[in-house]
Amino acid sequence: MNENLFASFAAPTILGLPAAVLIILFPPLLVPTSKHLINNRLTTTQQWLIQLTSKQMMTMHNTKGRTWSLMLVSLIIFITTTNLLGLLPHSFTPTTQLSMNLAMAIPLWAGAVVMGFRFKTKNALAHFLPQGTPTPLIPMLIIIETISLLIQPMALAVRLTANITAGHLLMHLIGSATLALSTINLPSALIIFTILILLTILEIAVALIQAYVFTLLVSLYLHDNT
Amino acid sequence: MASLDQEVMGIFSHSSVSVPVKDKKLLEVKLGELPSWILMRDFSPSGIFGAFQRGYYRYYNKYINVKKGSISGITMVLACYVLFSYSFSYKHLKHERLRKYH
Numbered sequence: 103m104n105e106n107l108f109a110s111f112a113a114p115t116i117l118g119l120p121a122a123v124l125i126i127l128f129p130p131l132l133v134p135t136s137k138h139l140i141n142n143r144l145t146t147t148q149q150w151l152i153q154l155t156s157k158q159m160m161t162m163h164n165t166k167g168r169t170w171s172l173m174l175v176s177l178i179i180f181i182t183t184t185n186l187l188g189l190l191p192h193s194f195t196p197t198t199q200l201s202m203n204l205a206m207a208i209p210l211w212a213g214a215v216v217m218g219f220r221f222k223t224k225n226a227l228a229h230f231l232p233q234g235t236p237t238p239l240i241p242m243l244i245i246i247e248t249i250s251l252l253i254q255p256m257a258l259a260v261r262l263t264a265n266i267t268a269g270h271l272l273m274h275l276i277g278s279a280t281l282a283l284s285t286i287n288l289p290s291a292l293i294i295f296t297i298l299i300l301l302t303i304l305e306i307a308v309a310l311i312q313a314y315v316f317t318l319l320v321s322l323y324l325h326d327n328t
Numbered sequence: 329m330a331s332l333d334q335e336v337m338g339i340f341s342h343s344s345v346s347v348p349v350k351d352k353k354l355l356e357v358k359l360g361e362l363p364s365w366i367l368m369r370d371f372s373p374s375g376i377f378g379a380f381q382r383g384y385y386r387y388y389n390k391y392i393n394v395k396k397g398s399i400s401g402i403t404m405v406l407a408c409y410v411l412f413s414y415s416f417s418y419k420h421l422k423h424e425r426l427r428k429y430h
Contacts, residue, residue, distance in 0.1 A: 142393045192413040
């Protein structure tokens with residue numbers, strides 16, 4: 103039972119080769135691009151959604167920050183589609199792997215921080231000391247602020263991994279509990295089945311929200327540093 | 329499948345006109361010619377990529393890129409994805425069946 107619980111999170115392999123690459127490359131097939139002004143229904147819906155989110159996200163940045171808009175919009179599309187596809191039965195979600203989330207979080211955070219230090223050095227260094235601190239507290243506070251800066255990419259990656267993994271795990275457990283109880287005591291199995299349905303709705307929400315949070319925080323780091 | 333250029337221009341072929349084996353579509357190849365037909369296909373990386381591209385656009389133009397595309401265009405893709413993932417995880421799943429002897 104213990105081995106089976108986490109087996110679904112193992113990266114799939116074909117004869118030892120990572121097939122996870124194929125699965126990561128699958129979501130772009132569902133988001134078609136088009137050169138025409140008036141498209142089919144799928145493309146129109148997706149373009150409307152993308153325009154909605156990009157306008158919502160990029161209004162708070164100045165001109166320099168808006169050069170990142172392609173990166174941030176593609177990030178949110180990728181995380182949303184990957185999380186939502188992971189809710190299908192038996193599918194493998196790449197965002198449950200910490201390696202992938204670290205690979206997404208560290209370069210983006212590092213890019214924002216390096217940009218901030220390069221173009222606005224004084225402002226970036228000033229973030230380390232909030233205004234109006236009492237003088238004896240200054241050394242300790244600088245250490246704390248440095249740690250909180252350095253922990254941002256870790257927090258981004260671990261937040262996404264932990265949320266998605268925990269949701270999938272909970273669904274596995276409650277699903278197998280429903281199956282096991284269905285032969286023993288049917289009414290309780292039905293109650294647990296209702297819990298499963300509610301959890302699935304929650305998971306859909308979590309999938310969307312996590313993508314949003316990830317992207318929002320990256321854009322926040324960007325805003326601080328442009 | 330004939331190459332994309334020939335599909336666009338259209339190949340005029342019926343059984344009285346002799347067409348080389350390479351350019352026939354799969355349903356028109358006789359059973360005896362099948363091995364030579366397979367061997368004459370373009371298996372270079374660009375050939376394989378071209379095959380995937382043709383397949384993708386064939387599906388896209390038939391089910392999604394139409395005036396009143398329905399939700400079945402994308403649900404078919406997702407159903408195939410579920411089956412594909414199931415085949416990947418079958419190895420782990422076969423131990424969880426309700427059988428007396430595994």
